[in-house]
Amino acid sequence: xxxxxxxxxxxxxxxxxxxxxxxxxxxxxxxxxxxxxxxxxxxxxxxxxxxxxxxxxxxxxxxxxxxxx
Numbered sequence: 001x002x003x004x005x006x007x008x009x010x011x012x013x014x015x016x017x018x019x020x021x022x023x024x025x026x027x028x029x030x031x032x033x034x035x036x037x038x039x040x041x042x043x044x045x046x047x048x049x050x051x052x053x054x055x056x057x058x059x060x061x062x063x064x065x066x067x068x069x
Contacts, residue, residue: 012055013055013058013059015053015056015059016052017052018051018052019049021045021048022044022045022048022049022052023045025041025042026042026045028041029042
């Protein structure tokens, strides 16, 4: 059994999970007064969106995950 918070393979392919993390990071960035902290959170959000794109690409190429079959 994976440790609490451990990354699991299905989560790596779950674009909605990463989109939600990006949304949360952007929301928290909006609350930041420190420009450096705000920028860090916005960078994190961008990285989460990239993970979402990669998850979508994996889902579209993985033979068991493709929706067109």
